[in-house]
Amino acid sequence: MGAKIISVITSRKQLSKKQRALEILVRLKRLYPDATCSLNYSSIVQLLVATILSAQCTDERVNKVTPELFRRFPDASSLGNAELTELETLVRSTGFYRNKAKNIQAACRMIDKEFGGEVPKTMEQLLKLPGVARKTANVVLAHGYGINVGVTVDTHVKRLSQRLGLTTHQDPIRIERDLMQLLPQADWENWSIRLIYHGRAVCKARSPECEVCQLADLCPYLRKK
Missing domain, CATH: 1.10.340.30 (Hypothetical protein; domain 2)
Structure with a gap:
């Protein structure tokens, strides 16, 4: 693990779970500004x-x-x-x-x-x-x-939300409830889409690329590693 990442993690001011969630959201928007649903459809x-x-x-x-x-x-x-x-x-x-x-x-x-x-x-x-x-x-x-009534929880959203310390639950409905309390309603769906992008590109199931992750200093999973 790079010394720079460890230094950032250990020196960064402790944030509340909600503050971390909002900061993660800001970074995800910056990392994946054009993220959208990957499925093709016309109706x-x-x-x-x-x-x-x-x-x-x-x-x-x-x-x-x-x-x-x-x-x-x-x-x-x-x-x-x-x-x-x-x-x-x-x-x-x-x-x-x-x-x-x-x-x-x-x-x-x-x-x-x-x-x-x-x-x-x-x-x-x-x-x-x-x-x-x-x-x-x-x-x-x-x-x-264009109606946000909840947070879509697929395997990527479940995995990353747990690694990022935003939920401890396994059940998708409970994970969804946790995320709904942490994030603005207007961002519920774009949170999921961007987290899916990040899960595919960086925070992979078997071999997460923590050394290049732009969320590393906010991630309890990295500290555990």
């Missing part, structure tokens, strides 16, 4: 479907699958009426394809029949859709409608 229904497919799958893989999927079935009505076996074939490479195809079909049928073909705009209604939990609902509301 909110397509955003919902792509987000369902992204569970335990990379956005890169999802973006390879969705062009043909959306060419064949561009909206809720067509997706809901598609042959399940065809949906399974189209999304197979994203993993857990049978369950994902079933949920996509069922969710789109509900959207078509109960919501007039439009993806609902509230957390309560979104959670009624098959295959939709808070993570998916937060993504859809934030990027589809």
Whole structure:
């Protein structure tokens, strides 16, 4: 570990958890000013479907699958009426394809029949859709409608929030609650997106690059190392 980093860590004034969270947010905005949702879509229904497919799958893989999927079935009505076996074939490479195809079909049928073909705009209604939990609902509301009602917690956000000492919980819902108390509501979703970028680029699961991390002096994980 570089002596410079250790010196900064040991000499820096102790900050409260909220102060550290806000400083991390400022730096993430500076590091990733153009960070945005990595999924490709042209409608909110397509955003919902792509987000369902992204569970335990990379956005890169999802973006390879969705062009043909959306060419064949561009909206809720067509997706809901598609042959399940065809949906399974189209999304197979994203993993857990049978369950994902079933949920996509069922969710789109509900959207078509109960919501007039439009993806609902509230957390309560979104959670009624098959295959939709808070993570998916937060993504859809934030990027589809510009509504921040929570913090999206994926594997990157969970890992980095724990390493940065912002939560001690394992459960995504409890992690989300902790982060919501530390961050301004307007930044809830861009926090997640930028933290995901940082997790991919620097704070990797198996080999975090602490020596080049711009958050190192704010990170309890580095001190433990």
